Amino acid sequence: MNRNGRTVIGRGGSILLRKNQKRPLPTFEILFENRYVIRGELYPGLAPNTVGAFIHLANSGFYDGAVTIGGDKNAMLEIDHPTEKAPFCIDGEMPLNDCKSNVGKLSFGGLCMYHPNGCYSTRSRFMIVLQNTKRSINMLSADYTFFGQMLEGTRFAMLLSRFCWNKYKQEPVYHKILSIRVDTHGFEYPFQSLPVPENYP
Numbered sequence: 001m002n003r004n005g006r007t008v009i010g011r012g013g014s015i016l017l018r019k020n021q022k023r024p025l026p027t028f029e030i031l032f033e034n035r036y037v038i039r040g041e042l043y044p045g046l047a048p049n050t051v052g053a054f055i056h057l058a059n060s061g062f063y064d065g066a067v068t069i070g071g072d073k074n075a076m077l078e079i080d081h082p083t084e085k086a087p088f089c090i091d092g093e094m095p096l097n098d099c100k101s102n103v104g105k106l107s108f109g110g111l112c113m114y115h116p117n118g119c120y121s122t123r124s125r126f127m128i129v130l131q132n133t134k135r136s137i138n139m140l141s142a143d144y145t146f147f148g149q150m151l152e153g154t155r156f157a158m159l160l161s162r163f164c165w166n167k168y169k170q171e172p173v174y175h176k177i178l179s180i181r182v183d184t185h186g187f188e189y190p191f192q193s194l195p196v197p198e199n200y201p
Helices: 048-059 134-141 154-162
Strands: 006-009 014-017 027-032 037-042 067-072 076-080 110-113 126-129 145-152 177-183
Touching: 037 048, 048 145, 048 177, 076 154, 145 154
Parallel strands: none
Antiparallel strands: 006 014, 027 037, 027 177, 037 145, 067 076, 076 126, 110 126, 110 145
């Protein structure tokens, strides 16, 4: 945030003016088993359907017991529930669905909703982007739905991304999450769900 109360999103210079918002942005908190916390805000103006679905999953307790299911060193951190699957899918605001509203606005610390290759819908798995290079950011922005931004816990997220794979045992290292909650400040964020496609991973 700069002196004028503005949050700058992405390298493209897109600016969200908090002082002109009709309502406060929903804020999220990811609480890990070791009591470390990652906090940030969501952008319903950019991705209303994705934000609404994420809020529903988080505040219904779906992510309680979630884990970091993958990650690349200094690149990204992926989060989902290890055994449960969201009972629905959504059409994400991504280029595959001819949605250009948030293309180019992704930056370091951005939240992206994951979708399998060739799928036009998303479910519950999401990523925290830890990439700094413009090329990598642009590649992710062209493929995934950007819907939020990490504001606190950056150093912890970077540390987790370095320890998501045991190179000696050649197996993933899971870091457990106690809960993910979103403060909507009393506002509702509806979304449109879809049936889960057959053979959806």
